[in-house]
Amino acid sequence: MGRANNGGRPSARSQQRQARGLLVVAGVLCLALVGGVAALFSLVASAESAPAPAPTEDGFVDIIQDDEAPAEPEPPADDRAADLALDPEKQTDWKFDGTGEKTVYLTFDDGPSDNTPRVLEVLERYGINATFFVTGHEPDKAHYIKDAYEAGNSIGLHSMTHNYGQIYVSEEAFFSDLEAVGNMVKEQIGYVPYLTRFPGGASNTISANYCAGIMSALVDDVQARGYQFYDWNVSSGDASGTNVPVETLVQGSCVEGYTNVMLLFHDSNTKDTTPEALPQIIEYYLERGYKFEPITREAFVCHHGVNN
Numbered sequence: 001m002g003r004a005n006n007g008g009r010p011s012a013r014s015q016q017r018q019a020r021g022l023l024v025v026a027g028v029l030c031l032a033l034v035g036g037v038a039a040l041f042s043l044v045a046s047a048e049s050a051p052a053p054a055p056t057e058d059g060f061v062d063i064i065q066d067d068e069a070p071a072e073p074e075p076p077a078d079d080r081a082a083d084l085a086l087d088p089e090k091q092t093d094w095k096f097d098g099t100g101e102k103t104v105y106l107t108f109d110d111g112p113s114d115n116t117p118r119v120l121e122v123l124e125r126y127g128i129n130a131t132f133f134v135t136g137h138e139p140d141k142a143h144y145i146k147d148a149y150e151a152g153n154s155i156g157l158h159s160m161t162h163n164y165g166q167i168y169v170s171e172e173a174f175f176s177d178l179e180a181v182g183n184m185v186k187e188q189i190g191y192v193p194y195l196t197r198f199p200g201g202a203s204n205t206i207s208a209n210y211c212a213g214i215m216s217a218l219v220d221d222v223q224a225r226g227y228q229f230y231d232w233n234v235s236s237g238d239a240s241g242t243n244v245p246v247e248t249l250v251q252g253s254c255v256e257g258y259t260n261v262m263l264l265f266h267d268s269n270t271k272d273t274t275p276e277a278l279p280q281i282i283e284y285y286l287e288r289g290y291k292f293e294p295i296t297r298e299a300f301v302c303h304h305g306v307n308n
């Protein structure tokens with residue numbers, strides 16, 4: 001007779017087993033459903049009890065929590081910072097012919113120093129602004145960089161060490177120094193500015209003692225990296241010695257024939273006569289209809305010819 005055959009229908013026992021199995025499955029499903037609904041309610045409840053995120057200025061609620069925000073570089077604090085911050089994307093927008101208006105850009109290299117507050121006092125007295133190309137000479141006076149910036153002056157990078165034998169040995173050495181002074185400035189004003197001035201200017205020949213052709217390479221490379229360098233077309237002559245007489249500085253600074261004057265001074269402990277000469281120089285240009293501006297991206301860009 002072979003194996004038991006009940007016409008293909010399951011036996012009573014196996015039907016019982018199946019029914020029990022179905023009951024178990026249904027029970028599990030019920031539990032899952034109840035659990036899910038409970039979990040959902042607890043989620044809603046916790047969402048309601050959590051403090052609601054504050055709407056942003058444009059009225060949208062920021063649903064990204066702080067601890068989930070992607071790590072991106074901090075955006076510059078304001079429009080001025082955004083304009084003056086180093087940004088390789090902006091190099092094509094630079095204007096090389098200025099605004100065409102009679103403008104003097106007073107520039108002070110090598111600070112900060114004990115004379116920085118004296119220079120700032122004169123600028124404030126006349127309600128004008130200038131540009132400071134700073135160094136890392138005196139770390140304990142670095143806070144003057146912040147003071148100068150907050151008073152409306154532009155901050156540019158000159159050099160951390162100002163040591164020709166160190167910075168002009170190679171492009172790598174130059175940019176390592178530039179990065180250091182950039183970081184120092186960032187600590188004071190919150191960003192690395194795009195403005196630079198080469199120690200000795202782009203026309204210097206001293207660099208040839210350390211690396212032939214380095215200035216030719218650097219003038220292109222600083223711009224390719226998003227910096228712009230500013231040489232000068234008028235020099236006060238205050239670099240020619242310690243405390244050069246005021247009359248000599250006034251004579252050197254007050255010239256005719258330029259629409260845009262990029263005027264070189266030095267901010268140094270040994271140059272007390274520079275802030276003393278400033279009022280006469282400022283008045284000379286004011287009387288001739290010039291305005292005074294800090295360097296920005298709209299400013300005249302003065303480049304010397306390169307000699308190395």
Ligand SMILES: [Zn+2]
Nearest residue numbers: 109110199200
């Ligand atoms: Zn210098």
